[in-house]
Every structure is written in C-alpha cells, then in structure tokens.
Amino acid sequence: MIMAQVSTSTSTTEQSSFNPRVHVGLLEERVTNVSSTDFPGHYPDEDYSWNLKEFKKKLQVKIQKLSTRSIEFDLVGIDASIANALRRILIAEVPTIAIEYVYVWNNTSVMVDEVFSHRLGLIPLNVDPALLEVKESSSDQATDRNTIVFKLHVECTRNTVAPRNSTDPAVLYNNSEVLAGNLEWVSQGEQSEVFAARPPAPTIPETVLVKLRPGQGIEMEMHAVKGVGKDHAKFSPVATASYRLLPHIILDEANPVPPHLATRFRDCFSPGVIKVDLRTKKVSVDKRGVRGETMSREVLRHPDLAEYVKLARVRDHFIFNIESEGPYEPQRLPLEAIRVMREKLSALKSATEMLRAQGNSDGDVQMTDT
The missing domain is CATH 2.170.120.12 (DNA-directed RNA polymerase, insert domain)
Known part of the structure; x- marks a missing residue:
C-alpha cells in the first residue's frame, strides 16, 4: 500500500464542467453515468491496457482523520471493484x-x-x-x-x-x-x-x-x-467499514448565482460547503468543506436555483470510514485487508498457472496472455 501525503488531483476534482468519464451525475430523481468506462475498447482509438507506472501515478492514499478507534482516509485512482473488495474483506475476512x-x-x-x-x-x-x-x-x-x-x-x-x-x-x-x-x-x-x-x-x-x-x-x-x-x-474486526464517493459541486461560471439568491443557494447545502462573499454576494465552493456535503439534492428541488449548479461525485475518489472494535489499531486494518487480498490473488495466480500447465501438457486447452 502506498501511503502518500498528497492532495487530490486538480484534474479530477477541480474541473469546471461535468465529465462523464470522471464524474457520476446526481439529478433530482436519478443518478447518471454509473457504469465504469475504464476497460479496453470502450472508447475508440484509446489504449486502456494495464500499466503499472500509470497506476502508481494516479494512486493516492491520504489519512484525513485518525483516533484510537477510527480512521478516515482517501483512496484515489482505483476502480470501485477494488474499493468494494477492501470493504468486504475488512468486514468478513480479516481474522x-x-x-x-x-x-x-x-x-x-x-x-x-x-x-x-x-x-x-x-x-x-x-x-x-x-x-x-x-x-x-x-x-x-x-x-x-x-x-x-x-x-x-x-x-x-x-x-x-x-x-x-x-x-x-x-x-x-x-x-x-x-x-x-x-x-x-x-x-x-x-x-x-x-x-x-x-x-x-x-x-x-x-x-x-x-x-x-x-x-x-x-x-x-x-x-x-x-x-x-x-x-x-x-x-x-470492525463496527463499520464503509466508503462514499467524493462530492463534486459544479457552479456555472457563465451563469453565476444572482446576489439576491446567494443565501438561499448556500442554505441548500451542508454547513461550510458553499461560501458567500459578504461584500459582493459571490458564491463559491469550499474545497475542504465539500467533503461534508450529504448530497441531499435540496438545491434541485428549487427551479430558480437548480439552473446554476450541477451535482456529481468523483468516480475514483473513495472516502473510507473504518471503526475498529477489536485488537487492531485503526490504521492497521487497511493493511490487514490488503494482506488478505494479496493472499487471495496469490492463490488465484497459482491456480491459473496449474491450469495453464495442465492444458499445455494435455494439449486440450490453449491459454494465451492478453
């Protein structure tokens, strides 16, 4: 596990427009762009083959809060299947x-x-x-x-x-x-x-x-x-082990919130998420406070406010919350989950190699690297 004290990539969370490859959209009654797009052949003429160097560049792990019983950390640059595997292992397979x-x-x-x-x-x-x-x-x-x-x-x-x-x-x-x-x-x-x-x-x-x-x-x-x-x-070993995608609030720069609606607009979000300049009444998003947004979508219930904003979540930015109830220190639990995952991958690799060897010896199964 790469423990790096790094900030969230600006290319991911500070975009001024909605990007379906990066964001999951939140509308008043439904969620859009849920399916992952990072597999080969989804976009023509683009290479999605596995590259360890590129993966290391994107992978970010940062501890946000740590106490004697709980930990909150960001895990950025992985697929939802990996994040969910860690969550399930934490609950069910760490001894x-x-x-x-x-x-x-x-x-x-x-x-x-x-x-x-x-x-x-x-x-x-x-x-x-x-x-x-x-x-x-x-x-x-x-x-x-x-x-x-x-x-x-x-x-x-x-x-x-x-x-x-x-x-x-x-x-x-x-x-x-x-x-x-x-x-x-x-x-x-x-x-x-x-x-x-x-x-x-x-x-x-x-x-x-x-x-x-x-x-x-x-x-x-x-x-x-x-x-x-x-x-x-x-x-x-855990009381809770959960994650959520980082909230992302996109303000329309070409169509800013009018001053007379600024206070109502701010009150539609969790406290500390939206800032209003006292002098100019200009609305902006607090990049640190946005982590606390519950994504209630209250702003989308008001037609006169909904036109000024788009709500989304960052597809590959996971905010993990883990509460330890047993002998493990909270910061040790993610490492234990990764250890179990490595053991499972090692077992899968061994089984695949045995199957490959058996196929080659029998001449009935042809397996090639892809």
Missing part, C-alpha cells in the same frame, strides 16, 4: 479472536444459558490474532497455540452496610451487574510469556452482560478461538 465455546457450571440469572453465551461471543477482545493459530474444527485439540481460556465467577449478595433509604441496586447489592471486565484470563502453557505485554481481556470492560440479584450467580468457562466474519459476525 479476530472471539469466544466460541462456553461451559456453564452454574447460571441462576434471569438470562438463559444460550442467550448469555451468545452475548459472551459478541464481546470484542484485545488479543492479536497473529499470535494464535486457527482451530480448524471443534474436534481439534485445544492448545495454548489456538485457544484463549477465560473464566467467570460472580455471585450477588446483599450489602449489609447499605443506607436504609437507598434504592440504587449498585448500593444495595454486591455484584448487581456482571460486566465484561469480570472475565478473568486463565493462562495456558506459554501464554503468560506470549501475552506478557498485553494480557487478553475485553476491549470495553464496562459492557454490562447481565444483572443479578441476591441469591443469583454465574460460573462459566469460556474458550476463545481465531475466526473470520464470514463464519460469524462476532469475528468481524
């Missing part, structure tokens, strides 16, 4: 660790075993998947290389020194709530050394799992394993 097996020794809470076990499986854990192997099936032997063990033992009792007039369960009782932080990691084999820097635990200890009252208690043992989101949503 994480989650609770898979629950052994219930005692559960006298109001929540039945099956429902409570399901809730336990959805608890995000901070375990780095790179430190564990995949446990292929339930019949495989659980070892310190493929399984993380937790135990949960909580009993609710009355607080004998609680104030007489108190009505707060947290004051009246001890352990009135079972929290994710109550899960206790039980080290197996060499795990105490492997996870010494970061002991396995829930990423959000304050998560409430169930409420207890005096006389109720829970005692369980849980085994967490490595998996991917396409097997079960609990293994998905």
Whole structure:
C-alpha cells in the first residue's frame, strides 16, 4: 500500500464542467453515468491496457482523520471493484479472536444459558490474532497455540452496610451487574510469556452482560478461538467499514448565482460547503468543506436555483470510514485487508498457472496472455 501525503488531483476534482468519464451525475430523481468506462475498447482509438507506472501515478492514499478507534482516509485512482473488495474483506475476512465455546457450571440469572453465551461471543477482545493459530474444527485439540481460556465467577449478595433509604441496586447489592471486565484470563502453557505485554481481556470492560440479584450467580468457562466474519459476525474486526464517493459541486461560471439568491443557494447545502462573499454576494465552493456535503439534492428541488449548479461525485475518489472494535489499531486494518487480498490473488495466480500447465501438457486447452 502506498501511503502518500498528497492532495487530490486538480484534474479530477477541480474541473469546471461535468465529465462523464470522471464524474457520476446526481439529478433530482436519478443518478447518471454509473457504469465504469475504464476497460479496453470502450472508447475508440484509446489504449486502456494495464500499466503499472500509470497506476502508481494516479494512486493516492491520504489519512484525513485518525483516533484510537477510527480512521478516515482517501483512496484515489482505483476502480470501485477494488474499493468494494477492501470493504468486504475488512468486514468478513480479516481474522479476530472471539469466544466460541462456553461451559456453564452454574447460571441462576434471569438470562438463559444460550442467550448469555451468545452475548459472551459478541464481546470484542484485545488479543492479536497473529499470535494464535486457527482451530480448524471443534474436534481439534485445544492448545495454548489456538485457544484463549477465560473464566467467570460472580455471585450477588446483599450489602449489609447499605443506607436504609437507598434504592440504587449498585448500593444495595454486591455484584448487581456482571460486566465484561469480570472475565478473568486463565493462562495456558506459554501464554503468560506470549501475552506478557498485553494480557487478553475485553476491549470495553464496562459492557454490562447481565444483572443479578441476591441469591443469583454465574460460573462459566469460556474458550476463545481465531475466526473470520464470514463464519460469524462476532469475528468481524470492525463496527463499520464503509466508503462514499467524493462530492463534486459544479457552479456555472457563465451563469453565476444572482446576489439576491446567494443565501438561499448556500442554505441548500451542508454547513461550510458553499461560501458567500459578504461584500459582493459571490458564491463559491469550499474545497475542504465539500467533503461534508450529504448530497441531499435540496438545491434541485428549487427551479430558480437548480439552473446554476450541477451535482456529481468523483468516480475514483473513495472516502473510507473504518471503526475498529477489536485488537487492531485503526490504521492497521487497511493493511490487514490488503494482506488478505494479496493472499487471495496469490492463490488465484497459482491456480491459473496449474491450469495453464495442465492444458499445455494435455494439449486440450490453449491459454494465451492478453
């Protein structure tokens, strides 16, 4: 992945007219120019063959926002199929660790075993998947290389020194709530050394799992394993992974917005998108603020305003938003998705080479490079 701190190409986002090769059009009731045009033979006498140098020139990656839980970055110069593949891999194929097996020794809470076990499986854990192997099936032997063990033992009792007039369960009782932080990691084999820097635990200890009252208690043992989101949503490493095309607002320079309509025109867009000069009442587009435009198309509902603007989205400029819920730092997630994609491409290449070799040896299949 090429991480370059570069600005968006002016040839892409600062055009004064609509270009169907670059833009997706937004009309009042429909969207135009949706289909991609970057494949060989679509435009006569033009060469669309793959060129790595040209691809590198167009490819741009820039981090716009970064926090401990989320990242927003721009990915420019790729086809929608690649962007969507990254999104799907982030959701379904980047591995994480989650609770898979629950052994219930005692559960006298109001929540039945099956429902409570399901809730336990959805608890995000901070375990780095790179430190564990995949446990292929339930019949495989659980070892310190493929399984993380937790135990949960909580009993609710009355607080004998609680104030007489108190009505707060947290004051009246001890352990009135079972929290994710109550899960206790039980080290197996060499795990105490492997996870010494970061002991396995829930990423959000304050998560409430169930409420207890005096006389109720829970005692369980849980085994967490490595998996991917396409097997079960609990293994998905992200809360959200989405992208949208960069909004593009094209003002008609030959037919500018009249001063008496400037304020109404500005109010049809998200705050900060349209600027109005206080002295001349001239309307312009804020290139930074346009990222926040929701493309509600409110301006197209007003015939007296719609004639001064065209709305579009830049076809190859994707704004990604990713929220991490597991062990991965947000900036690591795109790299993990690319790693998985490279593995898939490598497998496809190997299969193609085997098919080519088999065809050449049998003389039945003729495959040529294109």
